[in-house]
Amino acid sequence: MAESQRVFPLTGAPTPDDLDELLTKVWKEPAFFLAHPLAIAAFGRECTRRGVPLIPSDKIPVVDGKSSILLLRVGDRRQGVIGLFQPGVAGEQGPGLSVRFMGINRNAIASYLISLYCSLAVLSDDALAVLEDVEVGVIPPKKR
Numbered sequence: 001m002a003e004s005q006r007v008f009p010l011t012g013a014p015t016p017d018d019l020d021e022l023l024t025k026v027w028k029e030p031a032f033f034l035a036h037p038l039a040i041a042a043f044g045r046e047c048t049r050r051g052v053p054l055i056p057s058d059k060i061p062v063v064d065g066k067s068s069i070l071l072l073r074v075g076d077r078r079q080g081v082i083g084l085f086q087p088g089v090a091g092e093q094g095p096g097l098s099v100r101f102m103g104i105n106r107n108a109i110a111s112y113l114i115s116l117y118c119s120l121a122v123l124s125d126d127a128l129a130v131l132e133d134v135e136v137g138v139i140p141p142k143k144r
Contacts, residue, residue, distance in 0.1 A: 002125040012135040014043040014069060022071035023052070025129030031074035031081075036060040038136035039067040065137035073127045080127040086117040 005025050009018045023030060030052055035043070037056040044054075052071075060068055073080035085096030093099045096118045102111040122128050 001128060005125060005129040007131055008133050009131060013046060014039060014131060014134045015046050018131050022129045022131050026071045026073050026126055029073050029078045030071055033069055033071050035069040036062055036067045038062055039069050039134050042136045062136055065135060066133050067136050069131040069134055071129045079124040081120055081122050084119045084121055089117050
């Protein structure tokens with residue numbers, strides 16, 4: 001990722017202003033935000049509707065109570081982030097999707113191994129931005 005595409009939260013917990021800053025980095029038709037569920041929860045406590053969906057992903061790590069939020073523009077026509085699928089895998093059922101029969105157990109239950117072989121490519125620097133050091137462990141007190 002290009003260093004110019006990195007931003008940091010204003011106050012620790014993610015705010016709509018922080019995600020607006022991400023939008024300025026991926027401004028050509030952004031597709032969605034990608035974030036750890038705890039980062040989404042932290043943002044949800046402070047957010048307003050912005051029109052770009054948040055998608056939880058537990059593949060984004062939380063380290064020392066902090067995580068990151070990504071903003072992506074997707075699609076090759078938009079010069080965004082695209083998926084790359086390995087063609088010709090054994091037992092291929094779809095692009096990069098392999099289904100292999102593993103056998104039948106004594107209870108007559110069939111087992112299958114399902115694998116998806118894919119990666120991604122970022123077609124331009126402004127198709128991806130990250131909000132780093134988002135505090136996800138701080139829960140503000142409830143208002144009464």
